[in-house]
Amino acid sequence: MKRISIILTLLSASTYMRAQQEIPDSIGSQNLQEIVVKGERPQIKGEDGIMVVDLPTIVKDKPVTNILEALGYLPGVVSNGGEIGLSGASSVSIIINGEPTTMPLQNLYQLLYSTPVERLKNVEIMYSAPAKYHVNGAVINIVMRTPRPLDGLMGQATLGYNQANYASYSGGLNAAYAVKDWTFDMNWSLVRKQSYNRQETYSNHRLDGTLHNIEDDMSQIGKAWTNLVYAAAAYKKLKFSYNGQITSGIRNMSLAAGTFGDFKNIYEGLSPTSYHNIALRYETPFGLTIGGDYTHYYENRCQNLFRGDVEQINSENYQNITRWHAYLDQEHSIGVWTLGYGVDYQHSDDKSRQTYIFPQQRGFDNTLREDVASAYIGGQASFACGLSFNASLKAEYFHNDYRHNWNMIPQLGATYYETPKSIFQLNVSTQRVYPSYWELHGGTSYINDYSVILGNPTLQPYMNYSGQLSYIFRQKYAATLYALYADDYFVQLPYQSTSDLHLIFQTLNLDYSRTVGLQLHLPFDVKNVWNVTATLNVYHARQKSVKFHDLSFDNKRWGIYAGWDNTIRFTPTSPVSLSVSASYMAGMIQGGGCMDPLWKIDAGIKWQFGKKRCCEIDLKATDIFNICNPTFKIDFSGQDYCMKSHDMNHNIKCTFVWRFNGFKPKNEVNIDTSRFGAGQ
Known part of the structure; x- marks a missing residue:
């Protein structure tokens, strides 16, 4: 307000x-x-089936300094352990300024973490993204501010310290400059991350009529340096960008003690893991957009597994991926109608290898080639009666060395209102979800003598169908009724083998996953000093498989997510603001297993000072009582397994920010979800 x-x-x-x-x-x-006169800026607007959220206003007093943290305050968005999810959607992709490209998920989060929240203009939530964005399903589109020549050089420098079990450090520099028809952007960050978590597992494994009680207590410690460089230059409607992310000093070690003895498992980078993306995009005056990008991903690491002082496994994983992507879009305006059509093509070569030095056993060394081609036609229109919509139909062809298929992908987003105070939105979409490259090679990784991770060359992509009906009241309160159905849904699950004494982790296709639910977003403001946002999501989930290895399950359960976020300022113009939030989750399922309820309380303080409040210190404590640690249980058809996690979210973070020359520039990187990475 x-x-x-x-x-x-x-x-x-x-x-x-x-x-x-x-x-x-x-x-x-x-x-x-x-x-x-007291007025209130609308938090949520609706048009063409798209929710436009004024996120900068929502987070202006909250202890957040970057876009990744800010996204957690979007209506319907849940940030769990730093991963972004959207209630009412099975998955969500993140793009920036509506431009398509590719980026591994971990690289995307690192980029958003290093991008200042001051770059934000607004955020668009699309439960069914139009085909012109070249992303299927739900999308969060981050719209950035554009620098002007009169602004001169603007920038921001940050220093961060995070204390969990171990300390982590970060620093970054962001700058933007515009002159005549040119704009320039730069983003650099360096993060020294040290992580720790712990899992206790209890497996009551029945084999040949004998019950084996197997226990394990494993601690995992990770270290790495992550260096990010992003640079972009634009001349009028021609844009060029480069994004490079290099992770070095990678060392992940797990120490386990249990029924089968003491184990030390070391994963170490033999060379830095690198990601490089170069993108080019041009928009013509007559509605034609041409663009493309080139991506290269490289990873090479080794595994050494010891039982006591005796080496049991010595292996090497290698992945080298190149991917080319090109697209063409054309739009025509005819009265209130906008007609659009276009084509998209992507080719990738995944050269991966797994070699066992000790013991002598079979690995793999092959190249997986993949082609995805699509063509679409769509249109959008806005009418005086208050109805606006966008709709498209895309034909997609998928081909790799093992399979090929055609998909028809329809999409509809519609908005209706008589006055802006009462808005209805309808979204319907279809999305094909593909497995990671590494899983399709069928490799094997060992956790210890008992637990093993298997790839799956027979893994099939699945089709996800979704529908959402939303009601937005007074441009701030929102209610969404949704239904999700994923045919041949896949997920990684543990399985107690009935042929030998091994616990197998493998990603398998299920029959389906189905979720129906209702989500409420209710913000309140008390005299400009106390801001409250209540979130409630009630749903019923079901996952079924008639062939889970040699078993079957039909798991269904009611679930709930409730959140209560408070921000307090001592006066409307106070430079200090306090934030306290609480959340509760229950009823989560995964395959034939379920999660125990979770809750946590976070708190933070933001202090702005200096000339024109150019400096800022943010202090935030996450999961203050260290209680938000999931417990996963499986108990069906003789399967009896439990995993308890510890120290998942508990930390204290302090960030110092210095802005110069009214820093409010943009960023031009756009991302989809990741399929990269040599899994373990």
């Missing part, structure tokens, strides 16, 4: 003139006092 002071000069003058005519001369004229 913001206050607007208006001095009504003309109204005062006209009132005075009428007073001279209608009131006796014995009564003197009276001047009007300054009138203060």
